[in-house]
Amino acid sequence: MSMMAQNVYIFSGVVCYLLYYEYSYISSKRIAHYYSSKPQPHQFTILVRGIPVSSGSSCSETVEKFFTEYYPSTYLSHSVVRRTNKLQHLTSDAKKLHRRLAHLKSETNPQRRSIRDGFCGLFGHKVNVLDHYGKKLETLEDNVRMEQLSVAGKEVPAAFVSLKSRLGAAIALHIQQGTNPTEWVTERAPEPQDVHWPFFSSSFIKIWISKLLVVVAYAAVTILFLIPVVIVQGLTNLEQLETYFPFLESILNLTVVSEVITGYLPSLILQMFIALVPPIMIMLSSMEGCISFSQIEKSACTKMLCFTIWNIFLANALSGTVLYRFDIFLDPKEIPGILADAVPAQASFFIAYVVTSGWTSLLSSVLFRLKPLICSIIKRPFSGKDSDELEVPSIPYHSHIPKVLFFGLLGITYFFLAPLILPFLLIYCCLGYIIYRNQLLNVYAPKYETGGRFWPTVHNSTIFSLVLMHIIAIGIFGLKNLSLASSLIVPLPILTLLFNEYCRKRFLPIFEDYPLECLIKKDREDQNDPTIAVFYNKLSTAYEDPALMPIRHPRSTDDHNSPLLQAGV
């Protein structure tokens, strides 16, 4: 039986070696990518929040004064953020109307060019649609212009500040600016097209409070989700179902019914509920005060991962035994025993889960993109969009990464409990490799450059899986009264956590920021670059709110490259 402990050691060692190798490889890739990158606006820009505007002067003046004083040689320009939520609604309406108008103009059937202006387009007299929409668009655009003028005054005490060198931006980022740490709070700027413009809070205290509220809301969602999990769990425990609903007994005794119910139905129901979760997580993350889609997605990815582990793995594994005695989690010593008792019992459920959720979701949601397809089929009759207007999809990291990582967790925790799961996972991995490779290369268009920043999440999740596996192993050897093997495993989680700590120190800083060496080398390259003056020009306007740009689409032609249309991409 110490053979088994030995296996656990070897397995953990191999996983840790692979993790180390991959971390080192990805971090070197990240540095290499930085070295080979062209000057980009977000490398030179920081976001400053909590600007202490004195009553006499505007926010813009305050920023100008501060940065010309303290960054005299590197300060380039700034653009103050404005509260443009209303304006954004108006411009997006105008954009839609403009698009519909363009579509109608290209329409050849004259019947469709006129509608009735009464209830549901059924009564009233016929109107020329082109005129109707043209007028509507005109008033909308006038509104936009008026709103733009009024918004110019609504400054939020936050600004994107561009500097002339990467080092300058790094200094502004890393060194506390003012004597009050809650003022002049700096943050890395996202790529210009990645900015999530309608962010609300700029003050330190508001962001902090909204973060706290999001944590509470997240906990609430996670706990409420137990309800469908419990229902699913009830379906796998047929006996329990029969005791609750005795009248079902005759139906459940049919082999086919019971097989469908225990084998396929639970994970299908779970699937449907889980599909609802990623948008909720995105919503929560965007309420946190993140300023870019990339941040929102990264934060949602972590939330989604914890959610999946808690609600799919732990809740499913434990619901039959201890979910109702929730306070057991407050007693750390009992956890290994409980896990060892419950987790192996759910092996068949998770094997079915790999097939129903893993394989089918790979095929349906990743390869065929069923959900967007269904949505577009349902929406088309109402929106009047043309099929050739479909946007290129971006990669939904926040829903895919947690899914893949969860199957990694299943593989690691079940590798010695139920090795039968491994071939299923292997097929999943091979299928996944092929499908994701194809999708990433040919289908998805990246919305922003991740720079490998999702890797630490993958690493942490794998370390967590390893430690969970060790805890279950300790529990199992304990249950089987193999106290020697059980205590042989005890140092392993500690060693794994130390390994993780080492990796954090060795690699994580690279993923958080670029070192001085790279910054200065790139800055020196720029000095010899003749096109840098052009870049500086572009840089000074890169972070202007697209909603504030003047409407320039000519009404008579279909110029899709006008700035207003670009705004929503």
Added chain:
Amino acid sequence: MSMMAQNVYIFSGVVCYLLYYEYSYISSKRIAHYYSSKPQPHQFTILVRGIPVSSGSSCSETVEKFFTEYYPSTYLSHSVVRRTNKLQHLTSDAKKLHRRLAHLKSETNPQRRSIRDGFCGLFGHKVNVLDHYGKKLETLEDNVRMEQLSVAGKEVPAAFVSLKSRLGAAIALHIQQGTNPTEWVTERAPEPQDVHWPFFSSSFIKIWISKLLVVVAYAAVTILFLIPVVIVQGLTNLEQLETYFPFLESILNLTVVSEVITGYLPSLILQMFIALVPPIMIMLSSMEGCISFSQIEKSACTKMLCFTIWNIFLANALSGTVLYRFDIFLDPKEIPGILADAVPAQASFFIAYVVTSGWTSLLSSVLFRLKPLICSIIKRPFSGKDSDELEVPSIPYHSHIPKVLFFGLLGITYFFLAPLILPFLLIYCCLGYIIYRNQLLNVYAPKYETGGRFWPTVHNSTIFSLVLMHIIAIGIFGLKNLSLASSLIVPLPILTLLFNEYCRKRFLPIFEDYPLECLIKKDREDQNDPTIAVFYNKLSTAYEDPALMPIRHPRSTDDHNSPLLQAGV
């Protein structure tokens, strides 16, 4: 009874208000002190560890090359650290001998100028002491010179790098230097006289391992210390003592004996054991890889504080009830009840503790400095030191701050359980204010500038006391079946922790570093300062190891200002 909950709220509110006010006051003081300070070496210097020395070149060359490349405008000089432990022993021996020689030369009694060179100076023939010591000193100094030569090659891959501006030092400190985060690790340099020269480990991994080992050792010391605590606890529980040692019954029934034993003896014994702890903590902290006395003392102060709270407060309060059922601590829900049961019962012990430990230690150890006095009385016959050679004592922050904070904790936790403790604490505070004020102004000489960096420790300790008090309050109201009052208190610890979190964000960064605003203002002041060239000259030699300086004390005169003698100060 909700009156009592209300009192707890008011009390917590007042304490938090005072904490906030004080934090803000001290942080403004800290900034003001920085503005008013003259240029000092440690403001311009950083310590670099983990220098990646390639086989072909020396450490010094590597540092020179790196900093001239990446800090071309601000790099000034550097001094590589060398392994000088052996040399330091030799120089300190030489110093002692030199001092003794000087003392003997001033001796007028010719009898004392000669000793017998045999066993204990009793047998053998008389030797002229001056000659004897003179020769000894000569060989010792030759050794020192040889060792200095050989040490010059023993470079540790660490160096103090001085830059020409405070901003330059801050950049080197805050931005990761190389692509490998474990190389070129920078750290704030301490004041030159504050450097703890015999630090061993320069590599990242060694420091990390030694930190881990220190944590383990610290836990061991803390647990082993329970033994004397249990003995003391046995003395306060007379009945328990009688059951263990029935033959003592007749003695213990005498009122005087039992009063002395229960009232005074326990805390006296505890006192004696506690006196042993600060040096142990200093030793542990110095093994952690700290590079300055100030860091060592700050780390020892935190260690000592946790130790005191755990071993004096919790162990004393709980030993009668649950010390033996140690696993109760793994069950968080029971803690309030246990504390509420145990803590009030020990009120009389802690009142006695305030008197015996607080008052007497203030008088004995702070005012009269009994321990150094006893030490010097014991040591004098052996060391031959003169009383006028007594060094000016430095402030032992690591033993005094935890003591004062512990009385703060007693005051906060017992304010509603046993208000009788408050007058005793008030007397302690008044006495303490007068005595400490006198000692700080007239007796102690600061070894280094703390810059208010101990305040966050005080703040955190007070917040901990408040939360502990809330937990005890919840437990007590729970025990008395006042579930309304009990649940009224529940939000209070959460609010207190949120308040603490706010303070961390609002004030802590100021204590960790100076903001860019200050740095640049001070740098600009320097530019207009005509004496800055002289300062730069001094700066480039400020961080040389004193053990490596040439021995320059003239043997015939008593020039106490020679560098060798300064070295040990």
